[in-house]
Amino acid sequence: MFGLVPFKNDLMRTDDAIGRLFKAFDEPFFREIAGYSGGGFKVDVKENEKDYELTAELPGLTKEDVSLDYTDGYLTISANKTQSKDEGDEKSGYIRRERSFGSMSRSFYIDNIDKTKATAGFKDGVLTVRLPKMTETQPSRHEIKITD
Numbered sequence: 491m492f493g494l495v496p497f498k499n500d501l502m503r504t505d506d507a508i509g510r511l512f513k514a515f516d517e518p519f520f521r522e523i524a525g526y527s528g529g530g531f532k533v534d535v536k537e538n539e540k541d542y543e544l545t546a547e548l549p550g551l552t553k554e555d556v557s558l559d560y561t562d563g564y565l566t567i568s569a570n571k572t573q574s575k576d577e578g579d580e581k582s583g584y585i586r587r588e589r590s591f592g593s594m595s596r597s598f599y600i601d602n603i604d605k606t607k608a609t610a611g612f613k614d615g616v617l618t619v620r621l622p623k624m625t626e627t628q629p630s631r632h633e634i635k636i637t638d
Contacts, residue, residue, distance in 0.1 A: 553612035
């Protein structure tokens with residue numbers, strides 16, 4: 491059903507010169523050059539007896555900024571945060587800008603679900619998606635609407 495692999499980065503050790511060098515590339519200056527915004531958003535995935543539950547932290551976004559798509563066994567959560575015209579203006583008075591704008595998405599392989607009964611809610615920057623399990627086969631694509 492799920493193929494999650496734990497993340498471990500041995501290159502970030504700071505007990506040797508090479509580790510310190512790799513650690514330096516994680517500093518804000520290098521992340522901004524590379525366009526890296528912190529790895530996207532965090533998602534918890536939970537399997538219950540009758541369904542799967544995904545909870546994603548999307549602070550600063552609204553439900554209109556988020557879309558869900560289930561195609562060929564993959565659930566894709568996409569978010570697009572846009573910058574208002576005033577915020578991008580040189581005369582806006584900002585000394586430093588750390589909040590990021592742009593698109594991000596995460597995909598999860600989850601098969602054997604009843605996508606017609608899938609639900610999603612969005613409250614206080616937290617998206618919760620419930621994907622009921624099933625045994626019958628159905629078409630491979632279905633858009634999930636966000637409520638709440």
